[in-house]
Amino acid sequence: MKRKISKALADWKNNPKRMPLIVNGARQVGKTYIINQFGREHYSDVLYLNLEIEEQFCLFLETEISPRKIVQYLEAVKGIKVVAGSTLIFFDEIQVSERAITSLKYFCEDAPEHHIIAAGSLLGIALNRDKYSFPVGKVQQINMFPLDFEEYLWAMDRALLSKEIEEHFVSNEAMSEALHAVALDYYRQYMIVGGMPAAVTSFVDTQSFHDVQLIQNGIIQQYIADMSKYATAATSVKIRACYNSIPAQLAKENNKFQYKIVQRGGTATIFGESIEWLQFAGIVLKCQKLEHGFIPVSAYADLSNFKLYMGDIGMLTLHSRIPLQVLLSPVEADNIFLGSMAENYVAQALAAKGVDLFYWQSEGKAEIDFVLQNDDGVVPVEVKKGYLNRSRSLSLFAKRYHSPYAIRISKKNFGFENDVKSVPLYAAFCI
Known part of the structure; x- marks a missing residue:
């Protein structure tokens, strides 16, 4: 399965000032698979240790964390000669061992x-606990997310379609209606x-x-198990309550x-602590309100x-229990929750690009779903679930904060008119 993070891993390997690398991400986003795959493709050997099950190694680290001693221990236990530059050492589930984190320094x-x-x-x-000391300035960190829509198209063997989408995003020229309809189906x-990844692989196969949804339900059960394992009993109950409330939060007309x-x-x-836990675990994305649209x-x-x-x-689709036929139907449905789901989809796409999530609301009812800051300035982004796009919010924000242009994401085809860039929902990954 092709992932964009592979390029970041290759850049890390080729960096002469390379430091130990930490890959953060929620459970089941594919970290173990992609790092092992990267290791097999770029190194002679991969020395893999899952610290959740390598109890003896974790006990060893309690007494010794010098790199020389660690390498000697690993060679003896794993029977692999560790050759600098040719052997990739991979510590999985490193949050289990504070000393393993410290050893990276x-x-x-x-x-x-x-x-x-x-x-x-x-x-x-783990790092939010008092006892953990993070090796600041001694490691590089990157975040890994679920497959974005472009990666999904790659998995579905539709790389040419994703390339076509990117080209039309740049040119602002409408795609053929037939191709537009195909992209909307995906x-x-x-x-x-x-x-x-497990859900995508299952769908590709079956x-x-x-x-x-059976696979997704299994992932949710893992999340719940983690809530019990990595939080106190009282906090675990609050975390689950916050997590279970998300569909109801998004179903409101004002989904703050x-x-x-x-x-x-x-x-x-x-x-507050429970929401922070969900955010640190990568289970939820937090979108902060802006008081103004100024830079920064x-x-x-x-x-x-x-x-x-x-x-x-x-996971939201499963958790909300929305009937699947409502999502699959090309017929417009008057359903507020579908609008919130479209917002969630865009939030996921932006987060995967490393974009911090912000929204804006005026003193009245005008609201901008997402606000981006780029080289052009501050750009408002409005998300619509369907084709109907009438709204005063974009022009109000753009005029007040002198935005160079605005972006409207909907089911409409590509275009650019009246300083508004029209982006189909399937092209959110291009932003």
């Missing part, structure tokens, strides 16, 4: 010739299948949405996160107001 300082990658599903949560599929939806009388004091936008974030989206649109 010494690999950077004392043994930079060794190529070492670490991956963690709940690393952000978008509808993706809203159900999502980007979890074309069964039922099988896909409200603690009272989680529990009557709920407050940030009660549930991050300086104008209202930290008390935000939206929560699911980290994977397929």
Whole structure:
């Protein structure tokens, strides 16, 4: 399965100032698979250790974390000669061992010739604990997400279609209506299948949405197990309550996160830590409200107001229990939740590109779903679930903050008119 992160891994390998690399990401986004695949393609050997099951190695690290001693131990136990530059050392589930995380500092300082990658599903949560000391400045970090829509098209053997989409995004010229309809069909599929590699692989093999949702349900059960394993009993209950409330949060006309939806009388004091846990675990995406659309936008974030989206649109589809035929039908449906699902899909696409998520709301009812800051300035992005695109919000924001142009994402074909760039939903990955 082709993933965009492979290029980032290759760039890391070829960097003469390379440091140990940490790959962060939620469970089941494909970290273990892609790093092992990268190792097989670029190295003579891969020395793989899953620290959740390598208990003896973790005990060894409690007494010794010098790179020389670690390499000697691994050679003796695994029977593999570790050759700098030819052997990739891969520590999986590194959040299990604080000492393994600390050892990366010494690999950077004392043994930079060794190529070492670490991956963690709940690393952000582990590092948030008081006892953990992170080797700041001694490691490189990259984030891994579920497959975006372009990667999904690659998996479906539709690379030529993804290239065609990118070309029309740049030119702003409409695609043929036949090709536009095909791309929208794949978008509808993706809203159900999502980007979890196991779910995508299942759909490629079986074309069964039922099988896909069985896999997705298994992933949710893993999330729930992690909530119990990596949080106190009391906090675990709150985390699950916040997680279970997300479909209800998004179903509201104003889908700003409200603690009272989680529990009557709920407050940030009660549930703030739980939301942070979900965010650190990569299960949810947080979109912060902006008070103004000035540069830099991050300086104008209202930290008390935000939206929560699911980290994977397929998981939201399963969790919300929306009938699949509603998503698959090309007929326009008057359903507020479909609009929120389209927003969630775009949030996932932007997050995969490394974009910080912000939205804006005026004193009245005008709202911009996403606000981007790029070399051109501050660009408002509006998301529509269908073809009807009438809205004053884009022009209001663009005029107030002198935006060079605006972006409207919908089911309409590509185009550019009145300083508004029309982007079909299936092309969100191009932004």
